[in-house]
Amino acid sequence: MAVVRPFKAIRPAADKVSYVTSRSYEAYSKEELKAILKFNPFSFLHIINPGFKFDKKVSGVERFKLVHNRYMEFLEEKVFIKDREPSFYLYQTRRNDFSCCGIFCATSVADYRNNVIKKHENTIESRERLFASYLDTVKFNAEPVLMTYPDHPTIAGIIKSTRKEDPVYHFTTPDRTTHYLWKISDTDTMQSIEKAFSQIDSLYIADGHHRSASSDLLAQWCEAKNPKHTGREPYNYFMSYLIPESEIRIFEFNRLVKDLNGHTKESFLVHLDEFYRIKKTDMELYKPSKKHHFSMYLDGDFYSLYLRKHILPLDNPLNKLDTHILYKTILEPILGIKDLRNDKRIQYGYGKHNVLRMKTEIDKGNFKVGFNLVPITMEEIKAVADAQLVMPPKSTYIEPKLKSGLTIYEL
Template identity: 65%
Template sequence: MAFIKPFKAIRPTKDKVSFVASRSYEEYSKDELKSVLQYNPFSFLHIINPGFKFHKNITGKERFHLVQNRYLEFLEENTLKKDEDASFYLYQIEKDDFKSLGFFCACSVADYRNDIIKKHEDTLKHREELFADYLHTVGFNAEPVLMTYADNEVVWDVFQQETQRKPVYDFTTTDRFNHSLWKISNKESIAKLEAAFAEMDALYIADGHHRSASSNLLAQQMESENKGHNGEEAYNYFMAYLIPESQIRIYEFNRMVKDLNGFSKEEFLIQLDAQFRIEKQEEGPLRPSKKHQFSMYLGGEFYSLYLRNINYSFSDALSQLDTQILYKTILEPILGISDLRNDKRIAYGYGKNNLIQMKDSVDNGKFAVGFSLMPTTIEEIKAIADAGLVMPPKSTYIEPKLRSGLAIYEL
């Protein structure tokens, strides 16, 4: 059973929410970040970039303490306020034909440890420790873990009932996304959601493996420091955004490699011929149309690569994943790339125009070859997580991407 609980969120006041909410820090260009910090004093970015106030780049422990100070300032100035009652927070993101509806809640680190919360990615120990130290110092968590679950009629009925009410937030951001948030504080709806999730066997992390791992590490540290530990402390939980499987979108990452590992174009194609049926495409750009088919851009031409099953063994869920197939048949044995996370010869691209951008990157000589894949499916993610396996890095780009600062969980 999955355990969820409501919490008393720290939230922006209604008149400032559109100014406070920010995209993930990594999504801002250097110039855009500077502009937001200079002209929007209410942006959540001021909290996580405290050095801007002092015209200084501050790192390490000093930065963590200043983040806490900026957070306290936002509270003191009533830009942020704490809710009086524990609630779930239903949050909808909408743009054009894309709409997602899920909710913020507190999830249990015990569920993470007991594999009720399923993982499909490896984490780096130093990043776990760094973020756990950050959380311990600042005392709040503003970056929810995105998790998904099998569509549930009871949960969806509660969602539909709650969205009939007027949202506490309803605003549009400059990227033309509309954001709506409803506070679920009535006991009946809370009880229905808790009971529905108590009957679920698993939740699946879609985005936020390091954040969940760090929250688990933090809980272990704080429990060891607390002689009166009883299991109900805030650090025993972490903030998550739970969303039905049908409400997420999964996109692919392209792979681009800087050289052919000493092979000429013709020699490289011969190497590929052992594992793939190769067809040159007269028209492009070309996107793969089915699993185990890859689009390759090489020397100004697109090729379709069709896996020869006779020379490749499907032994488990991971071996059937296209990112793993590409790694095991081309990237590692032919191009000599064994470390997909750290090798500087490989780069990744995603987004609406990523195929065109891949082509341009090869044409201008930045890369020698590019590969495009079909997106990973939610069924593949679940099969790998259920088997306790780990997907290659950059196997999924998942939406929605949540705004920071809408709901904050105090530790």
């Protein structure tokens, strides 16, 4: 059963919250990053880019120590405040036609180890160790793990009643997303939340597999160094944002490949014919309509690819997954791409207009062929995780994408 705990969040002062919170560091161009660091002294980016203050590039342990120093300065200058009592934090975002609402809380590394918190991606050991070392030095966690849970009437009722109250934060960011945060510190309500989650068998990681694995590794290190370990220390938990399954949004990644692995267009299509019924379409932009159906853009034309029946054994959740089918029928055997994570011949695109972008990149000559899929469903993610299998890289692009620096969990 899932264990969740309230925690004493470090969070921005209310009058500065819109200036403090940031997107993921990788989401900024170099120009954007430089402008924010230059003109916004309150941005959380100053903490994770501590060398800017000295006009110096820093890395490794030196950077980790400076991150800790910048964090302490934000506390000393009251850019950040620390809540006096443990709380849950209800967080809602709204943008255009998409809205979601979930709970910031502390989740258990024991649940992660025992597969109560379920994963569907592999992690890289070197990245786990690097981030665990980072956490061990900076002593805080500012990027929550995104997890889903089955819709639950008690939790839904608490969320509904809490949203009737005035939020502690209400602000809009330049991407036109409106953010709301409510603090839940009433003892009875917090106990109800804990009890409701204790009735839920599993939580599913949607985004943050490396953060979860690193938090587990850090807990192992800390336990080994602590002769008075009780299991209640902060390092036994990590910050997560839990949303109901009905409120997550999943997009597909397309695949763009730089060459045909020595094939001519004609020989490539002949090889495809073994696995697919192929039809050239007359549409300017063509997207697939159902599972095991792909669109392909090649040499100025879109094609529909329908997987031939009984060509592959669809005998487990991974084998039924379109990203895995594409890999097993085209990317590996025909195009010679074995390492989906590191092969430089393949790139991935996502977003509302990703088919148009795919066509544009191929028309420019930057890539030779592209494939588009229908989005993977939450049910498929759960089935893969329940079977303790692993999806191919870039199988899902999931929203919401969470802000850094909105709530911070001290270790």
